[in-house]
Amino acid sequence: MIENMKTEKDLDQAGKDKKALEIIKLSIKNNIRQYTMFIALIGIMIIFSMLSNVFLTPRNLSTLFLQTAHIAILACGVVLVIVSGNIDLSIGAVVGLTGAVAAILQARYGLGIAPAILITLIVGAVIGLWQGYWVAYKNVPAFIVTLAGMMICNGLLLGVTRGETTATSSTFNKIGQSYLPTLFVESTPRDMIPHDTTIIIMLVVIAAYLFFEFRNRKERISYGFDVLPKTFFFLKLALVIGLIATVFIIMALYLGLPYSILILMVIGGLYTFITTKTTFGRHVYAIGGNREAAKLSGINIKNRILMIFVSSGILGAIGGIIFTARVGSAAASAGQSMELDVIAAAIIGGTSTLGGEGTIIGAIIGALVMATLNNGMLLLDVGTTQRLIVRGLVLLAAVWIDISSRKKNN
C-alpha cells in the first residue's frame, strides 16, 4: 500500500499528463454522441450565420430558444421512456389536451392561473398513470398503449374544446412569450445594457457550477482517485463557463431570460440529476439495457415503468401549458404530431431506440439542432416541403453516423 503511494507520487509530469489524456479520451469516447451533436450544432449555426445576417442577432437567437423550450422539455421526459425500452406516441395529443384544459379552466370556469396550472398538471399525471398502468401492469406494449392514448386524448381534446379555439389571458401567455422582469436597471433590446436579472441568474448558475466542480474534485482527492491535472481542470472550467456565459449574454442583450427557458433549465437540471445520480435513474437504464437482469437484480420494474409514464404525462402537461401560452390560445388541432419532433430530438441527441442509452443534455442539444435548422431555413425562405425533407434527412444522418461510429469503437 505504502509502496503504491510512493510510486504514484513519483509519477513524473509526463506520466500524469498521459493519464489525464486517457481520462479525457475515455470521457470523450463515452460521450461521443453529445460532442459530435454539439459540434454539428455549432457548425449549423456557423453556416446559417454566413448565409443570413439576421441569424446571429440576439433577437433571432432568443426567438430560437423560445421555439425550442417546449420541445426540449418534452424531450427530457421521452428520454426516460425510450431509455427504458418503451415509446410514447401520445405526447403531442397530451400537449394539446392539457393545453386546452388549462385554457378552458380559465376562460370557461374562471379559475385563476395557479389553480388552473395545478389541475392541468394533475390531468397530465393521471394520463401518465393510466398509460403506465397498462404498460407496466398489463404488459400491453407501450407502442399500442400510447397509440391508443393518442387517439383517446385527441378525442377528449375535440370534446373539451368543442372544436373551438379558446384564447388565453395575456398574463397566462407570459409563461410562453415573456421574459423575466428587470430588477434594477431598465434595459431594451436596442441599448447595450444587459438585462440585469439574467446576468444575476447567470452568475448564480456559474457559482453553483464552480461549487459542484470544486466539491467533486475535493471529494475525489479525498478518496484517493485520479483527478484531472490543474491545467486541464481549469481549461474545462473556462470552457463550460464560457459556454454558459455566451448563452446567457445573448439573452441578456435582447429582452432577457424567457420564463419558458428558465423552466427548461430547471427541468433539464432536475432530469439530469435523476438520470445520472439517483437509483431510479440507474434502474431505468438497467431496465432498458437488460430487463431480465434488472428484474433478477431486484428492481421493481412495474413501479419504475409506471413512474416513467407519470413523468412523461406531467412533462406533457408542462409542455402543454407553455405551448398554449406561446400561441396564446388552445385549438382542437394543437400539438398534432409534436411527438415526432420530440422523439427525433431525443434520438438525434443520442438516445438509443433499443433502450439503455441516452442523456438529457443530448436530447436538449437534439431539440436545439432541429429548431436551429427550422429557424435558419425559415430565415432563408426555404419552403415547408424542403424544410421537412431536410429535417428528416438530418435525423437519418445523425443515427447513421452514430451507428457507424459505434461499430468502429467496438
Add this chain to the structure above:
Amino acid sequence: MSNYILEMKDIVKEFPGVRALDSVCLNIKAGEIHALVGENGAGKSTLMKVLSGVYPYGSYEGEIIIDGKPQKFSNTKESESAGIGIIYQELTLVKQMNICENIFLGNEFNSHGIIDWNKAMRETKRLLEMVGLNDSPDTKIVNLGIGKQQLVEIAKSISKNVKLLILDEPTAALNENDSENLLNIIRRFKREGISCIYISHKLKEVKAIADRITVIRDGKTIETFDNDASVSQDRIITGMVGREITQLFPRKVHTPGETLMKVKNWTVYNPEVPDKKLIDDVSFEARKGEILGLAGLMGAGRTELMMSLFGAYGEKISGEVEIEDKTVKIKEPRDAIKNGLCYLSEDRKKNGLVLMMDIKENITLASLKQIAGIKGINENEEIKVANNYVKALKIKTPSLEQKARNLSGGNQQKVVISKWLMASPKILVLDEPTRGIDVGAKNEIYNIINDLVDQGVSIIIISSELPEILGISDRILVMHEGKFTAELDWQEANQEKIMHFATGGGH
C-alpha cells in the same frame, strides 16, 4: 517447407486502454487438434476473432498465412471461403428459426432469390448425420437443448467446407455426455482431415483431445508443446497462471450452524404445460455456514427449483419457504433479495449483466441503496466499492468504466459474482458459478465461497461438473426429474453414487 496450414505471426491487437494481443504466434499443422489455453482475458477469443475477420485486416498488426499464402480478411465471409469456420463462445443461432434455416442462413441455395428448400433439407439431413444429431431439420432451435444447439452450430460451419474449425469453449454449457459426444465428433473430423483449434478451460478435455497445446498469458504466447503422456494437467496450469495451484478445491471443514432456509413441499408447474410438475413436492433445508451442492443431469429441475424460490420462475407454485424461522412470501426477486436470498444465474448474458453498462454500474446494481443518500448515488463510494471487488476477484480490465460487453467471458462472470457479493446475502445460490472461468480464478472463487461460509452465509451451489460439486460441497442433494433422489454427505459421495441417483436409480 512448412507443413502448417495456418500461421499467425506476431499478432498485435489493441483496444482503448488494453493491449489484448501482444505479438502472439500460433501455428497449426494440417489435421491436428490444437488446444489454446489461457486465463480469462488472456486473449484467446480475441485471437480467434482476428483470425476469422471479425476484426478486419488493418485493425491489428501481424500476419496471417494460410497454406503459405498471406491473407487479409476484411470480414468473416472471406475467412469462411478460405476454409475457416468458427463457433463462438456465445451461440449465434436464430432461436425462432428451424435447424435448416439456421444452417443456411445467409448461404441459402437459391435461384433468382427463390430458395430451394428441398435441396436445403436434404443437405441439412446429411450434415446432421455427420454431427450425430437425429432431430428433424425443421425442428425450431428453441426446442433444442444447449448441447444439440452446439451441434447445429457445428453442422452450420461444416456446411461451408471448413478446413479449420475453431471452437471457443464449446463445452462450457454442456453436460458430460454431450461433451463426450462433441469430442468424438471432433476426433472424427480430424480423421477426415479437418484441423481444429480448441479453446477450453476444462483441462481434462484438453488433455484428452489435443495433439498440441499453446498457452497464452496476458496476450503473449508462452509456449507450444506436444500433448504427450508426460504432460500433466498441473503442467498446463502452471503454464497458464505462471504459478502452481496446489489444491484446486480447497477443502475446509465447516461446522454448519442453525437452519437458515427451510423449503417445504415445494411444487412448481411447467409454465408452458400447466399440468406438468417440474418440481414435485420438494423439501430441504439450507444451513448457516454450509455449502449445499445440488447435483443432477441437465433438465433435472435444479435451476427451475432455485429460480422459483427466488421468485423468477413459474406461475403456478405451491409450498412454503421459511427464512430464519419466518414464513416468507416471495413473489418477485426483490422480495427474495430483501429476505437475504440471492441467486447467481447460470446465463450471465441473458440474466446477469447489463452489457451496455460499465463494470461498476453492474456491480452495484442490486445494492444501490448502500451507496445512495438524499444527494443521490455517491459515485466516489461506488468506485471505491467496485474497485475492491475488481481487486479481490482479479477482474481484468483497464478501468471501472469499461462496458461489460467489452470484457472477456470469464471476467464478465466475475462481475456478476461481485454484484451478489455486494448484496451481502444470507443465502447465496450459485448456479454454475465457474462456467467459463479459468482454473486460477476458479480456485479464487472457491476461496471466496469458503470465506462467505466462514462469515455464516449459507451457500447452495448448482454445478454440472461433478468434481466441483464433490470438491466443495459439505452436503449433496441429487435431483432427478424434479425430485430429490438422495442426500449425501461429502465424505460418502463419489461420482458413481451421484450418477446412480441422478439417473433415477434407487437406494
